[in-house]
Amino acid sequence: MAPVAPRSGDAIFANIxxxxxxxFTLTYGAIVRQxxxxxxxxxxxxxxxxxxxxxxxxxxxxxxxxxSNVSRCVDFRETTDxxxxxxxxMFLGVTASVTNWDAEGTCCSIVLEDNPLVDFxxxxxxxxxxxxxxxxxxxxxxxxxxxxxxxxxxxxxDVLRGDDVFELQVKLLKQVPEEYPYKDDE
Amino acid sequence: MIGVGxxxxxxxxxxxxxxxxxxxxxxxxxxxxxxxxVQYNQTQVDNIGELERRLEDAGYAVGAxxxxxxxxxxxxxxxxxxxxxxxxFVHSTVWKVxxxxxxxxxxxxxxxxxxxxxxxxxxxxxxxxxxxxxxxxFNCGAFVAGIVRGVLDSAGFPAxxxxxxxxxxxxxxxxTTILIKFAEEVLxxxxxxx
Numbered sequence: 001m002a003p004v005a006p007r008s009g010d011a012i013f014a015n016i017x018x019x020x021x022x023x024f025t026l027t028y029g030a031i032v033r034q035x036x037x038x039x040x041x042x043x044x045x046x047x048x049x050x051x052x053x054x055x056x057x058x059x060x061x062x063x064x065x066x067x068s069n070v071s072r073c074v075d076f077r078e079t080t081d082x083x084x085x086x087x088x089x090m091f092l093g094v095t096a097s098v099t100n101w102d103a104e105g106t107c108c109s110i111v112l113e114d115n116p117l118v119d120f121x122x123x124x125x126x127x128x129x130x131x132x133x134x135x136x137x138x139x140x141x142x143x144x145x146x147x148x149x150x151x152x153x154x155x156x157x158d159v160l161r162g163d164d165v166f167e168l169q170v171k172l173l174k175q176v177p178e179e180y181p182y183k184d185d186e
Numbered sequence: 187m188i189g190v191g192x193x194x195x196x197x198x199x200x201x202x203x204x205x206x207x208x209x210x211x212x213x214x215x216x217x218x219x220x221x222x223x224v225q226y227n228q229t230q231v232d233n234i235g236e237l238e239r240r241l242e243d244a245g246y247a248v249g250a251x252x253x254x255x256x257x258x259x260x261x262x263x264x265x266x267x268x269x270x271x272x273x274x275f276v277h278s279t280v281w282k283v284x285x286x287x288x289x290x291x292x293x294x295x296x297x298x299x300x301x302x303x304x305x306x307x308x309x310x311x312x313x314x315x316x317x318x319x320x321x322x323x324f325n326c327g328a329f330v331a332g333i334v335r336g337v338l339d340s341a342g343f344p345a346x347x348x349x350x351x352x353x354x355x356x357x358x359x360x361x362t363t364i365l366i367k368f369a370e371e372v373l374x375x376x377x378x379x380x
Contacts, residue, residue: 013212016212016213016214017212017213017214018210018211018212018213019210019211019212019213019216019285019286019310020207020209020210020283020284020285020286021209021210021211022205022207022209022252022255022283022284023216023248023284023285024211024215024216024219026247026248026251026252027216027219027220027223027244027248028219029247029248029251030223030244030245030247030248031219031222031223031226031244033244033247034223034226034227034240034243034244035226038230048226052222052226055222055225056218056219056222059218060214060218063214090212091211091212091214091215092211092212092215093209093210093211093212116209116211119205120199120251120255121199122199135219
């Protein structure tokens with residue numbers, strides 16, 4: 001059977017069911033608001049958003065791999081490229097770009113110009129430490145964790161804090177080799 | 187060329203031009219997000235009633251904002267003052283914008299004057315959710331009920347809105363009905379307006 005060619009992000013996005021981005025934006029806003037009311041501490045909210053993103057990421061990666069038919073990525077460079085071009089397009093309908101590679105090829109930045117999560121949003125003075133889109137960093141971390149890559153994802157630039165784009169730094173900490181969950185001789 | 191390709195910086199979010207509302211995200215992105223919302227709230231409450239209330243509150247916030255957005259964008263800042271007007275606004279415009287289609291049906295309750303029902307064969311938010319037996323009559327449609335309550339309340343039609351499953355013969359999954367019970371003052375005002 002001939003291998004199926006990987007589909008581009010646009011092609012996949014055109015074929016899957018879509019919903020209005022505003023419903024998505026407003027629901028995310030409701031979640032952040034609920035967290036702020038319950039937890040009150042901005043740091044706690046950041047952590048909770050990251051955790052929620054992680055939970056989403058570990059399940060999202062299955063759907064991503066199933067729908068996009070990408071072949072196994074050879075190195076981290078290809079992985080982040082696929083995340084930015086196919087992953088973001090497939091789920092959020094926006095394309096991201098990858099820049100700022102470091103010398104070893106383990107650290108890069110994913111730059112997002114358009115972000116459906118932050119339409120209509122302005123950070124008040126009381127929440128200046130909040131990473132509003134922290135759920136995205138959790139999603140990427142969770143998804144990569146499930147494909148055996150331990151990463152650290154942090155925000156470098158945030159439009160809500162006055163920068164002009166969103167920039168996420170993705171750093172590969174280590175590649176965990178896949179282990180069988182049982183021993184052969186038992 | 188200077189300035190080409192760079193987004194214009196707006197100091198105030200209210201100065202930004204309003205989007206046309208045509209942008210879309212994948213259904214699964216929304217489904218994942220909604221499931222996290224429900225899961226988070228499950229850890230914060232002890233019983234089903236509380237959980238429904240929290241989902242409704244989340245929906246209320248969405249509804250209030252949806253009304254403002256749609257009034258400005260679709261209706262040119264005109265306000266609905268009649269009961270049937272606001273109900274058909276919710277049933278058609280709000281549903282069309284949020285869920286991509288108008289609601290399946292809008293009915294007036296037969297037993298009570300102040301009850302109306304919007305029904306949907308399969309609510310978008312419930313599409314990937316199955317309720318375990320021990321959660322009884324819990325319905326994640328409480329989120330949508332909250333949206334409707336937010337729209338109605340902000341438009342000046344206070345109401346109690348709840349979501350119910352209505353089993354249908356011949357269908358495996360029950361239909362969802364959003365039951366709207368308007369407050370006394372709304373009916374009195376409606377009667378006065380004739």
